[in-house]
Amino acid sequence: MKFRNFKLVGYVIFGRGAFNQVDEIVAPHRKGDAPMIFFVDHFFEGNQPFVSRIPLRGKDKIVFIDVTHEPKTVYVDRLRDELKAEFGEVSGIIGIGGGSTMDMAKAVALMMTNPGSSADYQGWDLIKNPAVYKVGIPTLSGTGAEVSRTTVLTGPTKKLGMNSDYTPFDQIVLDPELTKNAPVNQRFYTAMDCYIHCIESLEGTYLNAFSRSYGEKALELCQEIYLQKPAWDDDADEKLMMASYAGGMSIAYSQVGVAHAVSYGLSYLLGTKHGIGNCIVFDKLEEFYPAGVKEFKQMVEKHQVEIPQHITKGLTDDDFEKMIDVSMGLAPLWENALGKDWQKLMTRDRLRKLYERL
Template identity: 75%
Template sequence: MSKFRNFKMVDYVIYGRGSFNQLDEILASNRKAGAPMIFLVDHFFEGKPLAGRIPVQGNDKVIFTDVTYEPKTTYVDKIAGDLKQEFGVVSGIIGIGGGSTMDLAKALSLMMTNPGSSADYQGWDLVKFPGVYKAGIPTLSGTGAEVSRTTVLTGPTRKLGMNSDFTPFNQIVLDPELIANAPNNQRFYTGMDCYIHCIESLQGTYLNEFSKSYGEKALQLCQEIFLEKDTWDNESDDKLMMASYAGGMSIAYSQVGVAHAVSYGLSFLLGTKHGVGNCIVMSHLEEYYPEGTAEFKKMVEKSNVEIPEGICKGLTDEQFDAMINVSMGMKPLWENALGRDWEKIMTREKLRGLYEKL
């Protein structure tokens, strides 16, 4: 008898230009007496107009998070420890920023109620207790972090998500006004994260009509934005925000593949940002995604973005082994990409050769 996935989705979604203005109203029913709302905000917005629009009340706290590098388990543990010491309990965690801020907010919510270190929960279905209320408000679009059941963290020995039914947000606020004026490079890298999600999902062995429906729509939107349009406008922001949502949904019931599996190794060892790492890898995946890689290169050229090269030059055998270990640990990704016998196809030697090209 088949076993179907019964997966958890975001509880509430609000979409539309100006919807951020309803945040105070949305949070009101989730406030507990004396327990503050904690706003985790990308440090990019410190001193900017958006920071002044946050509906702070009473003993609420705004923490400008340093997301220069992707979230580390030690950073999550420190913030959680500080909040427990200062407040004991909180009403909720509100993440405002890009994918790293979204992941940080989800992880922090879980660590307010689960004992030990966030590193203890890196894996699938290890989280024991629901977190505190959490809301995600993306200011960049593409990662799908606003809808996923994972929060990707770099721990002492691996880069791996806290994948659980307790991870998705209770609420997301999708306001395309918030992603306007993002720097071209940053917008491109997060947009390509979405595009690559779609390529990997639509060509994966886990593909089904659920993931296919969302993946095809997200792919279509990415093609319209990055290939057909000549100028970036409000419509582009609207489409990219929905592409991110649909792309995230497409992998919720399937998986990503080779680009992500290899990119995790780069992030773990070199601190390469997720979207950048995916693009570096995707440039060399003709063997696995020939059409997607060719189209990706057209998008790179049209957007006038330079993808870093040679980042693995001069690495030692130990460093290559560290990346290979992290990457090979992403078993569901490899199985989705290459099938159940993936270990016969992607050997350590072959993976080493791929890293050497980057």
Template identity: 75%
Template sequence: MNFRNFKMIGYVIYGRGAFNQLDEILQPNRKGQAPMIFLVDRFFEDKPFAGRVPLRGNDKIIFVDVTDEPKTTYVDKLAKDLKDEFGTVSGVIGIGGGSAMDLAKAVSLMMTNPGSSADYQGWDLVKQAGVYKVGIPTLSGTGAEVSRTTVLTGPTKKLGMNSDYTPFDQIVLDPQLTADAPANQRFYTGMDCYIHCVESLTGTYLNEFSKSYGEKALQLCRDVYVNKDGWDAESDDKLMMASYAGGMSIAYSQVGVAHAVSYGLSYLLGTKHGIGNCIVFNQLEDYYPEGVKEFKWMVEKNQIDIPKNICANLSEEDFDKMIDVSLGMKPLWENALGKNWEEQITRTTLRKLYEKL
């Protein structure tokens, strides 16, 4: 049997106020006059937080548009603009939710690898290490800070750049940065973590490594969304660690049905990852009966709206596109249902599921 030789993050700093150490963390990784590039979620434009980013010399903040999930064309443009302006950079720092961090990972890789980022959508296609890269989450749940993938929508598919060169060299986990997140957004990304854990813990790829992290992440999610009334600083602390542990859990196993189906939604409709997972998971009683029951209870308790009927006016061609994207997620289906998953998941099964969403 071949065991995966799993690449982890280089350095992790955790704690309230840890962001204040960013300048000293970056200093040893500066290369001459080459700047550090900060890709910051546009949410923070014109907000006081942007003034806390430690700029030196030619450093540059680019406020990135993450209204939609990252597209390969956007990654390519950012990398090309940076090469045209600076030649090379010392590093790329992603500050924001999962999409901002995924953009930072992808741009870092495209500073050193030829062609388009679409050429690297798949498993282990990246051949060169990117420039130094740092991930700083301001939302908790996606696990993007620890994963070896950067989720991208390309011209023909939605698929990550999964490689040993993708993980960050450094992450800064500061729960204070998540304190002002909008309640709905915080719930959707938190549920991304909860759903990761349910998929990982009930999957055929399960092992003690992923189980250890997955059980802890699930417990932390329950502490925040089931056992607590109201939100406080401890909720931010716990959810940030749930996100980290949830990301670690799927690193050595896989996600499952909700992710496989929601990839189709985001490819066709641009549905954001967290909310897409919630829309799909809401209809997955047949696959995850206990998890879905608890999820629905959390939705009700936290008074969150899960959109419905988003596939109501789609054409045959639209459904076919979503089904194609979803069926391309073979490792996810195999983790969820085993090696004979294709006997259980047909185009008809998927069509019926998409019609429910």
């Protein structure tokens, strides 16, 4: 039997105030006067107390990343072209923000060393050259983007990541202080991305002891934070950050499932952001994950978060066909959820009916 040989993150630092060590962490990776480029979530634009903590040296530059919409291949290509035109080469790219910002950092780091468009690399193991040095610093917890081997991108014809051994960060900095003031709804939607990772991984056909170990711990932390804790506190920030890490690790040797496969179609057509898209879909997946959906609804009720309804109302047949095409293209997700004969179980007609319920 041939086992998958996964590349994971190179270095990890965890702790309150760990962000203060970024300068010394990246220093050995500087190449002459080639700058470090800091991709920062535009949520922090104008937040001078935070921005002033970013350790700029020499030609280093901050680029505020617009995460109003999911990352697009055209945005990746434009940033790559601008950086090459301005600097020629860079020492590295450091992503500070939520999953979209970290995915943009990974994607542009890859495209600094690979020719063509990022759309050419949407798929599995298409990247040929190692990226420039890259660091992930999450300011939201849940996506697992800090540890995953993919970057989720919307391209001209599909929403699909650049999945490769060259994609994971060389370094991640996990500082729970950075997530302290996250907006409540956004924090919930992103945390539920982690929760849904765990349910899909633990109930999938790809499951083994490696993915189960991480998935069970991440699930336990999510349940404690969102069902048992009376109020949000610093301890919750720390535990959710570790749940995100473990949830991301749980799918490194496994896969996600139905919610992610369906939400990718929503995102491609409607621009629905990943966390809330997963929530919208998972809310309707009792037939696939009955216990998980029941518990999810309890979390939604306890934290008084709104899950949008009827978002596909009024869409055309052509719209539904586009979403179905994107979703059906995610074969590993469907196989993990339903087994090798998934195409017999998830027909286009059944998927259409599911989209109509959202």
